[in-house]
Amino acid sequence: MRRVCFALAAACVALAPLAPSPTLAQQPTQSAAAQYGVDVERIVSPGGIEAWLVSDSTVPIVVLRAHWRGGAAIEPERLTGVTGVMADMLTEGAGSYGANAFKERLEELNMSLGFAAGTDGVGMSLTTLSENRDAAFEMARLALNEPRFDTEPLARIKRQVLVSIRTRETNPGYIANLALDQALYPNHPYARRTSRESVEAITRAALVERRAALMNRATLQITIVGDIDAATAGRAIDHIFGALPQGARPPEPPQAEIAAATPLILRPLPQPQSLILFAAPGIQDEDPDWIPLAVANYILGGGGFSSRLMDQVREQRGLVYGIGTGPSVRDYAALIRGSAQSENENVAEAIEVTRAEMARLYRDGATQGEVNDAITYLTGSFALDLDSNAKIASVLHGYQVAGRDIGYVNRRNDLIRAVTLQDVNRVIRRLFNPEAYTFVVVGQPVGLEATASN
Incomplete structure (x- = not known):
């Protein structure tokens, strides 16, 4: 890989x-x-x-x-x-x-x-x-x-x-x-x-x-x-x-075996705000569900103020300064990760609402309107990733290192446009189960207790 x-x-x-x-x-x-x-x-x-x-x-x-x-x-x-x-x-x-x-x-x-x-x-x-x-x-x-x-x-x-x-x-x-x-x-x-x-x-x-x-x-x-x-x-x-030797590929570490979720891990740190991270097993970018995941993630937490988490946790309740999610992929481990920052007295409710909104999406799925909006944004904004030599080099080199073929950059938008509501809801059921997520809080949150083993 x-x-x-x-x-x-x-x-x-x-x-x-x-x-x-x-x-x-x-x-x-x-x-x-x-x-x-x-x-x-x-x-x-x-x-x-x-x-x-x-x-x-x-x-x-x-x-x-x-x-x-x-x-x-x-x-x-x-x-x-x-x-x-x-x-x-x-x-x-x-x-x-x-x-x-x-x-x-x-x-x-x-x-x-x-x-x-x-x-x-x-x-x-x-x-x-x-x-x-x-x-x-x-x-x-x-x-x-x-x-x-x-x-x-x-x-x-x-x-x-x-x-x-x-x-x-x-x-x-x-x-x-x-x-x-x-x-x-x-x-x-x-x-x-x-x-x-x-x-x-x-x-x-x-x-x-x-x-x-x-x-x-x-x-x-x-x-x-x-x-x-x-x-x-x-x-x-x-x-x-040209002077570099041909050499050999370096050794590879083992594939990471991702442990079962720990509902809550607390790390005390004296400060008025707390940092919240949460993560669950994800997929590698060669997985057939990778492109549908981009659309599903936009709906959950990757779409800024258009995402469900930003709407429910920040806009509707003012519990966090910001919240977002996205795939995080290494050679030997893949995760779905999220993060947020909150005042200490709001952390417990922010986590509760985050889990509840994930559970609602997991249970009911996305809507066709949400899928349409995500596809429109993801395809329309891609031009902004290609508006300078430096950006083109970064995007193209990322695809090259990831093992994409040389024409992928020009097919990427068509692949996103082909995503259906059924594809998105399949990915949601596969990757957005809130029970699979480990939450970590660093700060002095009020009213939270860590899982006993932590």
């Missing part, structure tokens, strides 16, 4: 794309891609490396995304966090450039370059002006092939991680997500977190080993969008990635 996170059936890579510098940030434009579809082609570089390319000279910018399988889920437990540190260190000096000189050169070129590690993979993001693309591609090549992993930047990055470890104990999002992961798959690597001991154990040798284990051609996937033709893109691919 291959994994990406999706929301409302639009791809978003678990590894969030790094933001471009302000000068490179594209203003939304009604591009040909947004109006008429994405003209994407599969290219093969002279060196035999495949990529997806959207060649569009409307804006003089080139965006490149790359992805390798293998992330925190397959790290040695004693070195939890090493992949993230390795990814950060790739832009902390390379070739003849020390850490400061490397960053200064990126600024001179007015480009962005970054690497990020997630639970299941490592991503690379590059954005450059067309006039600087050759120099930008050289900086990417250096970072990928000749990282220095110098002592001082490594010590600095480790200090930063250790500071985050100290502060996370008062971070409600961290506490809630850890509690949820430990409840749903307690013995899986997804429930692990970086520790002081694991960070202190990270050495330069560990970074070198991690890079060698992951950064090869075996699982490399590349998407390029912007002001570049196929021949030039092929040469750029070989320049940046």
Whole structure:
């Protein structure tokens, strides 16, 4: 299996794309891609490396995304966090450039370059002006092939991680997500977190080993969008990635076995508001019900103020600041997740109303009008996900990493339009049973008692 996170059936890579510098940030434009579809082609570089390319000279910018399988889920437990540190260190000096000189050169070129590690993979993001693309591609090549992993930047990055470890104990999002992961798959690597001991154990040798284990051609996937033709893109691919060894696919962790629901888990934290998370088993994005799930989720909690939960829990009763749901998919676990924030005295009622509204939808199903509205929004808003090179690259690369075929982006709306009321209600009965959901509350909620085992 291959994994990406999706929301409302639009791809978003678990590894969030790094933001471009302000000068490179594209203003939304009604591009040909947004109006008429994405003209994407599969290219093969002279060196035999495949990529997806959207060649569009409307804006003089080139965006490149790359992805390798293998992330925190397959790290040695004693070195939890090493992949993230390795990814950060790739832009902390390379070739003849020390850490400061490397960053200064990126600024001179007015480009962005970054690497990020997630639970299941490592991503690379590059954005450059067309006039600087050759120099930008050289900086990417250096970072990928000749990282220095110098002592001082490594010590600095480790200090930063250790500071985050100290502060996370008062971070409600961290506490809630850890509690949820430990409840749903307690013995899986997804429930692990970086520790002081694991960070202190990270050495330069560990970074070198991690890079060698992951950064090869075996699982490399590349998407390029912007002001570049196929021949030039092929040469750029070989320049940046050509020196990587073929290598082998990394080992895979076990499939996560999701535990039975725990009705309520409380994690005390002194604060005037509480964070509420809730989750139940979901489906992988290759499941036939994936597209109907996008429509069903829009109706339940993914449609903002159009969703049932937002209407009943916030608009009608004012119990939360906001509430939403969506599929959350990793390579080896799939969930339906929701979240809300509420004042402590309103938490108990907010959970009660949330469960009641889910139960009503589960029992009675959706209406044809709700399905029609969801389809209209999901198809109509998709153009907004394709109104810049950066957005096209993110969506397209998400589909590529998820294993979609190259034409999927142009069929996606038709697949959503084909969803029927019967499809939606089948998914609701399959995935929205409120009894299957584990609820986690972090804060000082009034009038709540955790399940005895927690």
